[in-house]
Amino acid sequence: MKSLIFTSCGRRVELIQIIKDAIREFQIVGYEYNHIAPCLKIVDKKYIAPKVIDESYLNILLEIGLKENACLIVPLIDHELIKYSLAKEKFKTYGIEIMISPFSSVDIAMDKLKTFDFFSSKINVPITYLVEDYLSSTKNVINSNSLLLKPRFGSSSIGIFKLKNEKNKVKSLVEAFEIDTKNYIVQEYIDFDFEVTVDAFLYDGNLIELSQRKRLKVRAGEVEQAIIINDDEITDLIKKITDMIEFDWVINIQIMRKGNKLYLTEINPRFGGGYPLSYYAGANFIEHIKKRINKEKVLPIKNYNRTVINTVMSRYDNAFYWIEDNHDKSYRN
Secondary structure, eight states, X not given: OOEEEEESOTTOHHHHHHHHHHOTTSEEEEEESOTTOGGGGTSSEEEEOOSSOSHHHHHHHHHHHHHTTEEEEEEOSGGXXXXXXXXXXHHHTTTOEESOOOHHHHHHHHOHHXXXXXXXXXSOOOOXXXXXXXXXXXXXXXXXXXXXXXXXXXXXXXXXXXXXXXXXXXXXXXXXXXXXXXXXXXXXXXXXXXXXXXXXXXXXXXXXXXXXXEEEEEEXXXXXXXXXXXXXXXXXXXXXXXXXXXXXXXXXXXXXXXXXXXXXXXXXXSOOTTHHHHHHTTOOHHHHHHHHHTTOOOOOOGGGOXXXXXXXXXXXXXXXXXXXXXXXXXXXX
């Protein structure tokens, strides 16, 4: 039996269950460092990963992949994406695909400063500077009333500050929190009307399908409530973005609308946390994945979109409960 391996699967129970139900002929394997992570309760087989994502982490994963007859590895957190993009070709020589875009594209997507530098002359993006460059500039390089300070390589809205566009305030915050000015950015704050996450599936750089999720409520950087829309201008922008830079497999793109302007704010070359809404609205990326695994042709969906608009997602918390035989004291209060 062939296997799909989900790495750093953590709380992504709903996504894995969707794929497990849709591709029953494959074994689902979890590779996760937290031995009581909820995802490990629904996989067919589990392996406990090292906490550090390094060469050893990848070597162990390759051994597991060969042992379990894996045909595809699905990364689920940002911190491992660069490593996987560099290891993609090595794994491929063993017959194992990794659901990741080319390194050159992942490198731009994961670095918010590089994202700005690459796209700023082509489409609307929030003006972005390294903190040290912003503070050393003798002129006002950002015109918005407010700013965002955020990690250059951050995710999940961790470590983000909103403050007035005043250098003394930025300097005081940097000193108070001992912020690394080479790894933090200052970004123009867009007082947006609404934000849309676009799930997209690509095959060798060609856009196959997309779905637009308008965010209604967000918690800790992940969407809690959302509704499906279909905005032709957003579709055109996504097509433009994916024509500029080569992505592959599944990505999600954050777009802000302010009046008649659309801004690209972020690209994540992995499944988005809210993809289940897109799936239930009709954007069945799983069938594309299955076709790719089986070496079948994957053709673009008409107009790239087949979702049912106004499909709503409203999330709630759930949990597993059990007696842990092999407990680890580090997980006890």
